[in-house]
Amino acid sequence: MVKAVVLGAAGGIGQPLALLLKANPLVTELGLYDIVNTPGVAADLSHIATPAKVEGYLPPDDGLAKALSGADIVVIPAGVPRKPGMTRDDLFKINAGIVHDLAIGIAVTAPKAFILVISNPVNSTVPIVAEVFKKRGIFDPRRLFGVTTLDVVRASTFVAEIIEDRSKSRDVIVPVVGGHSGVTIVPLLSQSSHPLPASVDTERLEALTKRIQFGGDEVVKAKDGTGSATLSMAYAGAEFTSKILKALTGEKGLIAPSYVHLEADREGGATVKKEIGRDLDYFSTNVEIGTKGVERIIPLGNVTDHEKQLISAAVPELAANIEKGATFQKTPPAKV
Secondary structure (H helix, E strand, O other), X not given: OOEEEEEOOOOOOHHHHHHHHHOXXXXXXXXXXXXXXXXXXXXXXXXXXXXXXXXXXXXXXOHHHHHHOOOOEEEEOOOOOOOOOOOHHHHHHHHHHHHHHHHHHHHHHOOOOEEEEOOOOHHHHHHHHHHHXXXXXXXXXXXXXXXXXXXXXXXXXXXXXXXXXXXXXXXXXXXXXXXXOHHHEEEOHHHOOOOOOOOOOHHHHHHHHHHHHOHHHHHHHHOOOOOOOOHHHHHHHHHHHHHHHHHHOOOXXXXXXXXXXXXXXXXXXXXXXXXXXXXXXXXXXXEEEEOOEEEXXXXXXXXXXXXXXXXXXXXXXXXXXXXXXXXXXXOOOOOO
Protein backbone atom coordinates (compact mmCIF):
# COMPACT_ATOMS: atom_id res chain seq x y z
CA MET A 1 0.00 0.00 0.00
CA VAL A 2 1.64 3.22 -1.17
CA LYS A 3 0.17 6.69 -0.98
CA ALA A 4 1.60 9.32 -3.32
CA VAL A 5 0.68 12.99 -3.00
CA VAL A 6 1.02 15.72 -5.61
CA LEU A 7 1.16 19.29 -4.26
CA GLY A 8 0.25 21.64 -7.08
CA ALA A 9 -1.85 18.98 -8.76
CA ALA A 10 -4.05 21.30 -10.83
CA GLY A 11 -1.20 23.01 -12.67
CA GLY A 12 0.52 22.46 -15.97
CA ILE A 13 2.92 19.89 -14.52
CA GLY A 14 0.64 18.66 -11.76
CA GLN A 15 -2.22 17.41 -13.92
CA PRO A 16 -0.21 15.25 -16.36
CA LEU A 17 1.98 14.08 -13.48
CA ALA A 18 -1.11 13.03 -11.53
CA LEU A 19 -2.35 11.19 -14.62
CA LEU A 20 0.90 9.28 -14.98
CA LEU A 21 0.93 8.38 -11.27
CA LYS A 22 -2.69 7.20 -11.48
CA ALA A 23 -1.58 4.90 -14.28
CA ASN A 24 1.24 3.45 -12.14
CA PRO A 25 0.04 0.17 -10.58
CA LEU A 26 2.36 0.63 -7.59
CA VAL A 27 0.30 3.60 -6.38
CA THR A 28 -2.68 2.51 -4.28
CA GLU A 29 -3.75 5.96 -3.10
CA LEU A 30 -3.24 9.32 -4.77
CA GLY A 31 -3.76 12.57 -2.90
CA LEU A 32 -4.03 15.79 -4.89
CA TYR A 33 -3.72 19.30 -3.47
CA ASP A 34 -3.80 22.76 -5.01
CA ILE A 35 -5.41 26.13 -4.40
CA VAL A 36 -8.00 25.51 -7.14
CA ASN A 37 -9.65 22.72 -9.18
CA THR A 38 -8.26 19.64 -7.43
CA PRO A 39 -11.68 18.05 -6.68
CA GLY A 40 -12.41 18.17 -10.41
CA VAL A 41 -9.02 16.77 -11.36
CA ALA A 42 -9.49 13.98 -8.83
CA ALA A 43 -12.98 13.17 -10.10
CA ASP A 44 -11.68 12.97 -13.65
CA LEU A 45 -8.75 10.71 -12.75
CA SER A 46 -10.89 8.50 -10.51
CA HIS A 47 -12.67 7.11 -13.59
CA ILE A 48 -9.45 5.55 -14.90
CA ALA A 49 -9.38 1.78 -14.39
CA THR A 50 -6.24 1.49 -12.26
CA PRO A 51 -5.89 0.54 -8.56
CA ALA A 52 -5.22 3.97 -7.06
CA LYS A 53 -7.96 5.68 -5.09
CA VAL A 54 -7.87 9.42 -5.87
CA GLU A 55 -8.92 12.30 -3.66
CA GLY A 56 -8.55 16.02 -4.28
CA TYR A 57 -8.24 18.73 -1.65
CA LEU A 58 -8.34 22.53 -1.49
CA PRO A 59 -6.92 24.79 1.28
CA PRO A 60 -10.14 25.15 3.35
CA ASP A 61 -10.85 22.66 6.16
CA ASP A 62 -7.19 21.62 6.56
CA GLY A 63 -7.04 20.38 2.99
CA LEU A 64 -3.25 20.22 2.94
CA ALA A 65 -3.11 18.11 6.09
CA LYS A 66 -5.81 15.79 4.75
CA ALA A 67 -3.99 15.36 1.46
CA LEU A 68 -0.71 14.59 3.24
CA SER A 69 -2.12 12.23 5.86
CA GLY A 70 -0.47 8.82 5.48
CA ALA A 71 1.75 9.94 2.57
CA ASP A 72 4.72 7.79 1.60
CA ILE A 73 5.83 10.01 -1.28
CA VAL A 74 5.19 13.73 -1.76
CA VAL A 75 5.91 15.28 -5.15
CA ILE A 76 5.97 19.09 -5.33
CA PRO A 77 5.43 20.71 -8.75
CA ALA A 78 3.61 23.68 -7.15
CA GLY A 79 4.38 27.24 -8.17
CA VAL A 80 4.35 29.40 -11.26
CA PRO A 81 5.95 28.39 -14.56
CA ARG A 82 8.77 30.35 -16.12
CA LYS A 83 7.74 32.81 -18.81
CA PRO A 84 9.77 34.55 -21.55
CA GLY A 85 12.19 37.03 -20.02
CA MET A 86 11.76 35.59 -16.52
CA THR A 87 15.00 34.70 -14.76
CA ARG A 88 15.44 32.00 -12.14
CA ASP A 89 15.69 34.82 -9.59
CA ASP A 90 12.28 36.09 -10.66
CA LEU A 91 10.96 32.58 -10.27
CA PHE A 92 12.56 32.23 -6.86
CA LYS A 93 10.80 35.29 -5.48
CA ILE A 94 7.42 33.69 -6.18
CA ASN A 95 8.00 29.99 -5.71
CA ALA A 96 10.21 30.10 -2.61
CA GLY A 97 7.34 31.12 -0.34
CA ILE A 98 5.03 28.52 -1.85
CA VAL A 99 7.52 25.70 -1.31
CA HIS A 100 8.35 26.95 2.20
CA ASP A 101 4.71 26.79 3.29
CA LEU A 102 4.16 23.37 1.74
CA ALA A 103 7.32 22.08 3.45
CA ILE A 104 5.91 23.14 6.82
CA GLY A 105 2.77 21.16 6.04
CA ILE A 106 4.81 18.07 5.18
CA ALA A 107 6.97 18.43 8.30
CA VAL A 108 3.86 18.54 10.48
CA THR A 109 1.77 15.82 8.82
CA ALA A 110 4.12 13.51 6.89
CA PRO A 111 7.67 13.99 8.23
CA LYS A 112 8.80 10.51 7.16
CA ALA A 113 7.63 10.80 3.56
CA PHE A 114 10.04 10.89 0.65
CA ILE A 115 9.95 14.45 -0.72
CA LEU A 116 10.51 15.01 -4.44
CA VAL A 117 10.93 18.69 -5.35
CA ILE A 118 10.11 19.77 -8.90
CA SER A 119 9.28 23.43 -8.18
CA ASN A 120 11.91 25.69 -9.69
CA PRO A 121 14.51 26.88 -9.06
CA VAL A 122 15.33 23.41 -7.69
CA ASN A 123 18.88 24.45 -6.75
CA SER A 124 17.30 26.74 -4.14
CA THR A 125 13.93 25.18 -3.32
CA VAL A 126 15.46 21.91 -2.11
CA PRO A 127 17.53 23.75 0.55
CA ILE A 128 14.36 25.61 1.59
CA VAL A 129 12.64 22.30 2.35
CA ALA A 130 15.72 21.03 4.18
CA GLU A 131 15.89 24.10 6.41
CA VAL A 132 12.23 23.75 7.38
CA PHE A 133 12.92 20.20 8.53
CA LYS A 134 16.22 21.12 10.23
CA LYS A 135 14.46 23.80 12.24
CA ARG A 136 12.19 21.11 13.65
CA GLY A 137 15.01 18.63 14.23
CA ILE A 138 13.55 16.03 11.85
CA PHE A 139 15.71 16.39 8.73
CA ASP A 140 16.74 13.11 7.12
CA PRO A 141 18.85 13.94 4.05
CA ARG A 142 18.23 10.48 2.59
CA ARG A 143 14.54 11.31 2.00
CA LEU A 144 14.85 14.63 0.15
CA PHE A 145 15.30 14.69 -3.63
CA GLY A 146 15.53 17.45 -6.20
CA VAL A 147 14.09 16.06 -9.43
CA THR A 148 16.68 16.64 -12.17
CA THR A 149 15.49 13.79 -14.37
CA LEU A 150 14.37 16.11 -17.17
CA ASP A 151 18.00 17.05 -17.85
CA VAL A 152 18.81 13.36 -18.33
CA VAL A 153 15.70 12.80 -20.47
CA ARG A 154 16.72 15.69 -22.71
CA ALA A 155 20.29 14.44 -22.96
CA SER A 156 19.07 10.97 -23.92
CA THR A 157 16.71 12.39 -26.54
CA PHE A 158 19.25 14.74 -28.08
CA VAL A 159 22.00 12.10 -28.21
CA ALA A 160 19.59 9.67 -29.89
CA GLU A 161 18.89 12.36 -32.50
CA ILE A 162 22.62 12.83 -33.13
CA ILE A 163 23.27 9.11 -33.56
CA GLU A 164 20.22 9.15 -35.87
CA ASP A 165 18.28 6.45 -34.07
CA ARG A 166 15.34 7.78 -32.07
CA SER A 167 14.31 4.22 -31.22
CA LYS A 168 17.26 4.18 -28.80
CA SER A 169 16.05 7.23 -26.84
CA ARG A 170 15.06 5.21 -23.78
CA ASP A 171 18.25 3.15 -23.93
CA VAL A 172 20.66 6.09 -24.11
CA ILE A 173 21.95 6.99 -20.65
CA VAL A 174 23.92 10.20 -20.13
CA PRO A 175 24.91 11.17 -16.57
CA VAL A 176 23.99 14.80 -15.90
CA VAL A 177 25.47 16.31 -12.77
CA GLY A 178 25.65 19.62 -10.92
CA GLY A 179 22.33 21.39 -10.54
CA HIS A 180 19.11 22.01 -12.43
CA SER A 181 19.45 25.35 -14.19
CA GLY A 182 21.56 26.78 -16.97
CA VAL A 183 25.30 26.43 -16.52
CA THR A 184 24.84 24.36 -13.34
CA ILE A 185 23.61 21.53 -15.58
CA VAL A 186 26.67 19.49 -16.59
CA PRO A 187 26.08 16.63 -19.05
CA LEU A 188 28.91 14.10 -18.92
CA LEU A 189 28.65 13.21 -22.57
CA SER A 190 31.95 11.34 -22.45
CA GLN A 191 30.16 8.78 -20.26
CA SER A 192 27.18 8.33 -22.58
CA SER A 193 26.12 4.71 -22.92
CA HIS A 194 26.00 5.36 -26.66
CA PRO A 195 29.15 7.24 -27.70
CA LEU A 196 28.79 10.28 -29.91
CA PRO A 197 29.92 9.81 -33.52
CA ALA A 198 33.46 10.85 -34.38
CA SER A 199 31.93 13.52 -36.62
CA VAL A 200 30.82 15.46 -33.50
CA ASP A 201 33.57 18.07 -33.26
CA THR A 202 34.17 20.59 -30.49
CA GLU A 203 31.68 23.07 -31.94
CA ARG A 204 28.88 20.49 -32.14
CA LEU A 205 29.74 19.18 -28.68
CA GLU A 206 29.42 22.67 -27.21
CA ALA A 207 26.13 23.22 -29.06
CA LEU A 208 24.75 19.93 -27.72
CA THR A 209 25.87 20.80 -24.19
CA LYS A 210 24.19 24.20 -24.39
CA ARG A 211 20.98 22.66 -25.74
CA ILE A 212 20.83 20.29 -22.77
CA GLN A 213 21.58 23.11 -20.34
CA PHE A 214 19.03 25.51 -21.80
CA GLY A 215 16.42 23.11 -23.15
CA GLY A 216 13.81 24.79 -20.99
CA ASP A 217 14.35 28.08 -22.82
CA GLU A 218 13.68 26.29 -26.10
CA VAL A 219 10.25 25.21 -24.85
CA VAL A 220 9.39 28.57 -23.26
CA LYS A 221 10.17 30.31 -26.55
CA ALA A 222 8.18 27.79 -28.61
CA LYS A 223 5.15 28.18 -26.34
CA ASP A 224 5.34 31.92 -26.93
CA GLY A 225 4.48 33.06 -23.45
CA THR A 226 1.81 30.46 -22.73
CA GLY A 227 3.88 28.17 -20.53
CA SER A 228 7.07 26.24 -19.92
CA ALA A 229 8.24 22.62 -20.11
CA THR A 230 5.25 21.09 -18.35
CA LEU A 231 4.58 17.85 -20.23
CA SER A 232 8.20 16.72 -20.47
CA MET A 233 8.71 17.67 -16.81
CA ALA A 234 5.65 15.65 -15.81
CA TYR A 235 7.04 12.67 -17.73
CA ALA A 236 10.45 13.06 -16.10
CA GLY A 237 8.88 13.51 -12.66
CA ALA A 238 6.83 10.35 -13.11
CA GLU A 239 9.93 8.43 -14.22
CA PHE A 240 11.81 9.43 -11.08
CA THR A 241 8.81 8.79 -8.84
CA SER A 242 8.54 5.33 -10.37
CA LYS A 243 12.09 4.59 -9.21
CA ILE A 244 11.17 5.68 -5.68
CA LEU A 245 8.03 3.52 -5.78
CA LYS A 246 10.05 0.50 -6.86
CA ALA A 247 12.55 1.14 -4.07
CA LEU A 248 9.73 1.25 -1.52
CA THR A 249 8.61 -2.20 -2.66
CA GLY A 250 12.12 -3.54 -2.02
CA GLU A 251 13.59 -3.59 -5.52
CA LYS A 252 17.40 -3.40 -5.38
CA GLY A 253 20.05 -1.70 -7.49
CA LEU A 254 17.96 1.30 -8.52
CA ILE A 255 20.14 4.12 -9.85
CA ALA A 256 18.78 7.55 -10.72
CA PRO A 257 20.11 11.10 -10.98
CA SER A 258 19.00 13.50 -8.26
CA TYR A 259 19.96 16.75 -6.57
CA VAL A 260 20.61 15.63 -3.01
CA HIS A 261 22.17 16.73 0.26
CA LEU A 262 25.66 15.24 0.22
CA GLU A 263 25.33 14.14 3.85
CA ALA A 264 22.81 11.55 2.64
CA ASP A 265 25.87 9.34 2.11
CA ARG A 266 28.86 10.88 3.84
CA GLU A 267 31.48 8.74 2.14
CA GLY A 268 30.06 9.19 -1.35
CA GLY A 269 29.33 12.85 -0.69
CA ALA A 270 32.89 13.46 0.47
CA THR A 271 34.19 11.92 -2.75
CA VAL A 272 31.96 14.17 -4.86
CA LYS A 273 33.12 17.24 -2.91
CA LYS A 274 36.72 16.27 -3.60
CA GLU A 275 35.97 15.75 -7.29
CA ILE A 276 34.35 19.19 -7.68
CA GLY A 277 36.87 20.95 -5.47
CA ARG A 278 34.34 22.62 -3.17
CA ASP A 279 32.50 21.81 0.03
CA LEU A 280 28.93 22.16 -1.27
CA ASP A 281 25.96 20.83 0.70
CA TYR A 282 23.99 19.85 -2.41
CA PHE A 283 24.90 18.40 -5.78
CA SER A 284 23.15 16.38 -8.45
CA THR A 285 24.66 13.07 -9.37
CA ASN A 286 23.60 9.46 -9.72
CA VAL A 287 22.37 7.93 -6.47
CA GLU A 288 21.36 4.44 -5.48
CA ILE A 289 17.88 4.40 -3.93
CA GLY A 290 16.60 1.94 -1.34
CA THR A 291 13.77 1.57 1.14
CA LYS A 292 15.17 4.35 3.33
CA GLY A 293 15.95 6.72 0.47
CA VAL A 294 19.47 7.52 -0.70
CA GLU A 295 21.68 4.51 0.01
CA ARG A 296 24.72 5.57 -1.97
CA ILE A 297 25.94 8.71 -3.71
CA ILE A 298 27.86 7.70 -6.81
CA PRO A 299 31.01 9.69 -7.64
CA LEU A 300 31.35 11.48 -10.96
CA GLY A 301 34.19 9.26 -12.17
CA ASN A 302 36.42 10.09 -15.12
CA VAL A 303 35.59 13.36 -16.86
CA THR A 304 37.17 15.14 -19.79
CA ASP A 305 38.95 18.50 -19.64
CA HIS A 306 35.88 20.06 -21.28
CA GLU A 307 33.62 18.59 -18.59
CA LYS A 308 36.00 19.78 -15.85
CA GLN A 309 35.61 23.30 -17.22
CA LEU A 310 31.82 22.94 -17.15
CA ILE A 311 31.96 21.78 -13.52
CA SER A 312 34.22 24.70 -12.60
CA ALA A 313 31.71 27.10 -14.16
CA ALA A 314 28.77 25.40 -12.43
CA VAL A 315 30.08 25.32 -8.87
CA PRO A 316 30.12 29.07 -8.02
CA GLU A 317 26.58 29.61 -9.32
CA LEU A 318 25.36 26.48 -7.60
CA ALA A 319 26.90 27.67 -4.31
CA ALA A 320 25.03 30.99 -4.62
CA ASN A 321 21.76 29.19 -5.41
CA ILE A 322 22.16 26.95 -2.36
CA GLU A 323 22.90 29.90 -0.09
CA LYS A 324 19.83 31.74 -1.35
CA GLY A 325 17.57 28.80 -0.51
CA ALA A 326 19.18 28.06 2.85
CA THR A 327 18.95 31.65 4.07
CA PHE A 328 15.37 32.10 2.86
CA GLN A 329 14.20 29.81 5.63
CA LYS A 330 15.93 32.00 8.20
CA THR A 331 14.60 35.30 6.91
CA PRO A 332 11.45 34.75 4.83
CA PRO A 333 10.06 37.93 3.28
CA ALA A 334 7.32 39.66 5.23
CA LYS A 335 3.79 38.89 4.09
CA VAL A 336 1.98 41.81 2.53
